[in-house]
Amino acid sequence: MKRLIPFLLFLVLSISACAPASPATDTAELLQPTATLEEAQAASQSAVAPQETPLPVEINAPLIEAPGILNIEMLDEVFGWGVTEENIVRTNDGSMTWYDVTPAKLADAGYLVYPDFFDANHAWIQFPDMNKYPNGGKLYRTSDGGNTWESFTTPFSGGAIHFIDEQNGWVLADLGVGAGSMAVSVFKTGDGGATWQRVYTNDPNLEGAADTLPLGGIKNIILPLDLETAWVGGVVYASGETYLYRSDDGGKTWFNINLVLPEGSKDSELSVYGIRFTSTTDGLLAIRVAAETPQIIVYATHDGGTTWSQLPITFDGYGLLETPSASEMIFYTAGQFYVTKDAGMTIEQVTPDMKFGDTVIDMSFVNSQTGWLVTSDSTSDLSLYKTADGGVTWFPIIP
Numbered sequence: 001m002k003r004l005i006p007f008l009l010f011l012v013l014s015i016s017a018c019a020p021a022s023p024a025t026d027t028a029e030l031l032q033p034t035a036t037l038e039e040a041q042a043a044s045q046s047a048v049a050p051q052e053t054p055l056p057v058e059i060n061a062p063l064i065e066a067p068g069i070l071n072i073e074m075l076d077e078v079f080g081w082g083v084t085e086e087n088i089v090r091t092n093d094g095s096m097t098w099y100d101v102t103p104a105k106l107a108d109a110g111y112l113v114y115p116d117f118f119d120a121n122h123a124w125i126q127f128p129d130m131n132k133y134p135n136g137g138k139l140y141r142t143s144d145g146g147n148t149w150e151s152f153t154t155p156f157s158g159g160a161i162h163f164i165d166e167q168n169g170w171v172l173a174d175l176g177v178g179a180g181s182m183a184v185s186v187f188k189t190g191d192g193g194a195t196w197q198r199v200y201t202n203d204p205n206l207e208g209a210a211d212t213l214p215l216g217g218i219k220n221i222i223l224p225l226d227l228e229t230a231w232v233g234g235v236v237y238a239s240g241e242t243y244l245y246r247s248d249d250g251g252k253t254w255f256n257i258n259l260v261l262p263e264g265s266k267d268s269e270l271s272v273y274g275i276r277f278t279s280t281t282d283g284l285l286a287i288r289v290a291a292e293t294p295q296i297i298v299y300a301t302h303d304g305g306t307t308w309s310q311l312p313i314t315f316d317g318y319g320l321l322e323t324p325s326a327s328e329m330i331f332y333t334a335g336q337f338y339v340t341k342d343a344g345m346t347i348e349q350v351t352p353d354m355k356f357g358d359t360v361i362d363m364s365f366v367n368s369q370t371g372w373l374v375t376s377d378s379t380s381d382l383s384l385y386k387t388a389d390g391g392v393t394w395f396p397i398i399p
Contacts, residue, residue: 059101062100064087068084069382070084071115074366075119087109112128121145122143124141139151143166150194155198156174159173162224164225170230171187182218183201184203199252223277235270237269240261242259267291270287273286280304281303282301284300294316298311298315311343313347315338319334322363322364328368329343330365337391348390352393352394359376360375372385372386384396384397
C-alpha cells in the first residue's frame with residue numbers, strides 16, 4: 001500500500017521516548033507462542049495474490065540473499081519493492097524471497113535514488129547526474145516488474161516523484177537549498193516519463209519564475225490527484241505557519257491552504273509530515289508540531305481538500321507513521337506501536353515482543369495487522385522483520 005505520502009527518502013528519524021495522548025488507550029495482550037520463522041515461511045508460501053490483483057510477469061532475475069534493505073514499499077501482503085545501497089529488489093512471496101531487478105546501467109541505488117513504486121509491474125527510478133546537478137539525470141522505467149528497464153534523460157536531477165497512472169506523472173524537482181529557502185520546479189509527463197515539461201518554477205534565475213510557491217521553506221512532498229489537481233507540502237521556519245499548497249490548473253499556479261490549528265500550536269514550528277487521499281474526496285493530512293513535546297496531529301477532508309477537520313488523535317514524540325487506509329494508522333516511537341482502526345476514535349498501545357528501540361529506520365504496513373520494519377544497529381547492519389498480528393509478535397526475515 002502507498003504510505004502517507006512521505007517524507008524525505010530514507011530520513012533516519014530521531015525517536016523520542018514519548019507516548020501518544022489519545023481519547024482511549026488499551027494495551028494489547030501478547031499472543032503466545034511467537035511464530036517461528038519456519039511457520040512464517042510456510043504461511044507466506046501458501047499465500048496467493050488477492051483476486052483483484054493480477055499476477056505480475058514472472059520475476060526473471062537473480063535471487064539476492066539477505067539484501068540490506070534501506071527502504072521497503074510493500075504493495076499488499078504478497079508483492080513489494082525495496083531499495084538497498086546498491087540494488088533495486090522485488091518480492092512476490094511476502095518478503096521471504098528477494099530478486100535483484102536493478103537496471104543494468106544504474107551504478108548505485110541507496111540514498112541517491114528517487115523511486116516511485118506504482119504497482120507490482122510499474123516502477124520508476126530517478127538517478128541524478130551529479131555533473132549536471134540540478135538540471136540533469138536519468139529516469140529508469142519498468143512495466144514488467146523489473147525484468148526489463150527503459151531509460152530516459154531528464155531535465156532535472158532529483159526530487160519527489162509521483163505517478164497517477166502508467167502514463168501521467170509529476171515531479172517536484174529540487175533546485176537547491178540555502179538559508180531556509182528552496183528553489184523548485186514542477187515537471188509533468190504524459191508519456192510514462194519519456195519526456196517532461198516544466199509547468200512551474202520559483203527559481204528567480206529561471207525565465208518565467210513565479211512566487212505562488214514561496215521560495216522560503218523546504219518542500220519535500222508532491223501529491224497529484226489527477227492531471228489538474230496536486231498538493232505540495234513542506235516546512236517553513238516560522239511559528240504557526242504551514243507550508244501546504246494546492247494547484248487546480250495543472251501546477252501553473254498554487255494557493256496556500258489555511259488550517260484551523262489547535263491551541264498552543266500557533267507558537268510552534270509546523271511541518272507537513274505526510275498527505276494521502278483514499279479517493280477523490282477523502283484524504284488524510286499529518287502535521288508535525290515541533291513543540292517542547294513533539295506531536296503529530298491528523299486532519300481529514302471529505303471534499304477533496306477544500307476544508308480540513310482535525311481528528312481526535314495525537315501522536316506524541318518523533319517516529320514513523322503509516323496509513324494503510326482512511327481509518328487505519330500505525331505510529332512507532334520509542335519501542336512502542338500505537339494503532340488506530342477507527343480514524344483516531346480509539347488507539348491501541350502495542351508492546352512488541354522484540355526491543356527495537358531507536359533502531360527502526362523504515363516501516364511499511366499494508367493493513368493494521370501486517371507490516372514490516374527495517375532496523376539498523378550500531379554497526380549499520382540492516383535487518384528486516386515482519387508482523388502478522390498488528391505489531392505484537394515479530395519474526396526476522398533478514399538476516
